Amino acid sequence: MSRLHVVSGKGGTGKTTVAAALALALAGEGKRVLLVEVEGRQGIAQLFETGALPYEERKIAVGPGGGEVYALAIDPEFALLDYLHMFYKLGSAGRALKKLGAIDFATTIAPGLRDVLLTGKACEAVRRKTRAGRFIYDYVVMDAPPTGRITRFLNVNDEMAGLARTGPIHHQAQAVMRVLKSAETAVHMVTLLEEMPVQETADGIAELRREGLPTGSVVINMVRPAILGPEAVDAAANGQRTAVAKALSTAGLGGARRGGLAERLVDPLLEQAREHAERVALERAQRAELARLELPTHELELLTDGIDLAGLYRLAADLRKQWPI
CATH class of the missing domain: 1.10.286 (GTP Cyclohydrolase I; Chain A, domain 1)
Known part of the structure; x- marks a missing residue:
């Protein structure tokens, strides 16, 4: 099973909720899971009813099987400071660059650099080990950008090709791509049984496949019950x-x-x-479209009272029943 689970989907499909539920589902039987947010919306903090997440790995929940869920909101500026310290030992000089606005300037003029920093931090967590040689985290779940940007976001090697052809940044991008294009990674798409989300899901998966990025499952979210036979x-x-x-x-x-x-x-x-x-006829047609993608499909019910912490655990339990965890 993959260790890095990237969750994407059209805006409004509930991808952050699904990413959080998946992290809880994976945190079974003593497993440790890191749930990563890269868009700066603090959606994870809201779902788990906690304060805003700082730029540090913080335990936020215990999974149904007794495992632990940690969360990290990745900030590109802090990630770049980490990067500068790691490769150039800048230390306080890096912090001075931040005060001068140089870091924000760099990530603005080179969006590919920003994505390398965000994905690089997640990939580092995937590969990180203890002194005894065990992985720190059994799984990393990334609440990724929406479908329209996911392929470009993950394909950092191409984005950085024109910016850095040699040197540490180039090698960092290559190291990230080795993880993202390996069996360690799976990109999952969240959709609703509606025409636009299903079409975006199909288009997104086609793009991922063209770029050689590994696809995982399709999660159909907010499925309404069948009232009539x-x-x-x-x-x-x-x-x-x-x-x-x-x-x-x-x-x-x-x-x-x-x-x-x-x-x-x-x-x-x-x-x-x-x-x-x-509606039933439309949903039947959309299920047929999703079946053509030839990917595993999982369904999560619509929680009519909205998503609270109890609802999140309920969705996690549903995923554990359906997913080969």
């Missing part, structure tokens, strides 16, 4: 008015005579049923 959906779609009126009458809602309660309920109920039937 297949036969009832077909009946609603065909507008079988007489059958519905008879069923209402049989249920004791007054006779099916003209103007009776059952009669008055037929049209609004049929309209709702038709809308439900249309």
